[in-house]
Amino acid sequence: MGRRDATEVFSEWADKGKDGGMEKGHARSVHAMLELAGVPRDSHYSAIDVGCGNGWVCRRIAQDQMCTHVVGVDGSARMIEKAHSIDEQGEYHLAMLPDWTPKQTFDLIHTMEFLYYLHDPQSMLKMFNDEWLNSGGILVAGLDHYLENEDSLSWPDALNVHMTTLGIEQWKTAMLDAGFVDVEVHQVGQKENFIGTLVLIGKKK
Ligand SMILES: C[S@@+](CC[C@H](N)C(=O)[O-])C[C@H]1O[C@@H](n2cnc3c(N)ncnc32)[C@H](O)[C@@H]1O
Numbered sequence: 001m002g003r004r005d006a007t008e009v010f011s012e013w014a015d016k017g018k019d020g021g022m023e024k025g026h027a028r029s030v031h032a033m034l035e036l037a038g039v040p041r042d043s044h045y046s047a048i049d050v051g052c053g054n055g056w057v058c059r060r061i062a063q064d065q066m067c068t069h070v071v072g073v074d075g076s077a078r079m080i081e082k083a084h085s086i087d088e089q090g091e092y093h094l095a096m097l098p099d100w101t102p103k104q105t106f107d108l109i110h111t112m113e114f115l116y117y118l119h120d121p122q123s124m125l126k127m128f129n130d131e132w133l134n135s136g137g138i139l140v141a142g143l144d145h146y147l148e149n150e151d152s153l154s155w156p157d158a159l160n161v162h163m164t165t166l167g168i169e170q171w172k173t174a175m176l177d178a179g180f181v182d183v184e185v186h187q188v189g190q191k192e193n194f195i196g197t198l199v200l201i202g203k204k205k
Contacts, residue, residue, distance in 0.1 A: 080094040106134065
């Protein structure tokens with residue numbers, strides 16, 4: 001049997017209320033990622049959360065008074081319905097990536113636990129750099145499924161979903177090949193039996 005679409009699986013998770021558990025589980029790493037991204041405190045910025053699930057990170061970013069506009073995008077219909085039901089005024093798009101491009105460009109792209117669901121995450125990184133970011137804009141991406149996190153290597157079979165498994169150096173190379181500068185790699189949110197969320201940060205020239 002072929003692999004299932006990740007977005008279908010996550011719609012089921014939304015129906016079962018498991019999006020709340022993801023929010024709880026990811027919050028510590030996302031907090032660290034937003035700190036590390038180092039959004040300038042003296043100027044306004046726009047942001048997008050890619051693979052936003054129920055949109056909780058968008059709502060968190062929207063609390064920052066320096067953020068003038070925040071957008072969420074996700075390919076799961078039920079996640080986006082939830083996002084709209086929690087936050088009627090918010091801008092959330094139901095769209096499959098990489099087949100969607102936003103109508104505007106952004107100063108910050110945040111993405112948590114999304115990139116490896118793509119068959120070609122390297123091309124998505126290049127699209128972020130070439131088409132989605134303003135000059136000087138920042139991408140911050142968090143990944144819990146990566147080669148060095150051995151516990152995560154069973155996830156594709158456990159969920160029957162495609163995941164592109166890359167190691168830390170391969171992710172760093174993908175960022176550089178995509179054209180990002182000032183590339184940084186971190187691991188955050190370590191706890192017992194968890195080597196941490198891999199965080200990639202890069203700037204568009
Ligand atoms: C592990 S969840 C993370 C959700 C959210 N970022 C969070 O941290 O709670 C991954 C999300 O990526 C979305 N996703 C996966 N593949 C996608 C694709 N090709 N296009 C759009 N969304 C996708 C799923 O629907 C799901 O909501």
